[in-house]
Amino acid sequence: MASPPQRRRAARHLADAGPTTRPGPSAGRKNPITVDAVVDAALGVVEREGYDALTMRRVAAALETGPASLYAHVVNKEDLDDLLIGRLCAEITFPEPDPRRWRQQVGEVCGQIRDQYLSYPGISRAALAVVPTNTETLRVSEGLLGIVLAGGVDPQRAAWAIDALLLYINAFCLEVSLLNRQADPDGWVVSRDEMLRRFAALPDTFPHTKRHAGELTAGTVMDRFDFTIDLMLAGLDGQ
Structure with missing residues (x-):
């Protein structure tokens, strides 16, 4: 019992x-x-x-x-993790699905989830470990599914795409929290200028990295987040 x-x-x-x-x-x-x-x-x-x-x-x-x-x-730490993620998910708001703006709407919801997780350093580790059974957590996947389906995406592709989106958000937030924790004078995080210097010093067996060092190090973490979300959603067009 x-x-x-x-x-x-x-x-x-x-x-x-x-x-x-x-x-x-x-x-x-x-x-x-x-x-x-x-x-x-x-x-x-x-x-x-x-x-x-x-x-x-x-x-x-x-x-x-x-x-x-x-x-x-x-019940235990795992139950607490479930409750924490549920609390953060309860703050996410959803628009009425619009077939004309579905990609933008998904991007906006993903941004909300990202901001919630980044407010609590490392908490995305809990999201990665939680089986989504909390009703507030399920409300997020339900809301995203409704938006993507409204865009005319096949249900199977929509389901897997949402799983991939949430996995990316979790991983992104975890990486940012780790980088922020290491961002001190004695840490391992280096500046863009230092990365450019290191790439320039590579041997000629790395021709593409040396030639495109600027592109490889360009943009903020948020620029890369938005790019990746857009890239993932673009893969659902013309299915």
């Missing part, structure tokens, strides 16, 4: 499920521990210290309680 927290997790995945109301060890506190309070504390940890710092013990400390208190509301 499933434990009470697991039953509550299953209930959260139902569209008509209400908030968790069962009191845990925090009963009687001025600010009782709830699922939302746990998620708020966890997001605070990630925002301040990065996803690598997120543990059940660290969240409990932020709530001034013990880790055992959290398990009355959250």
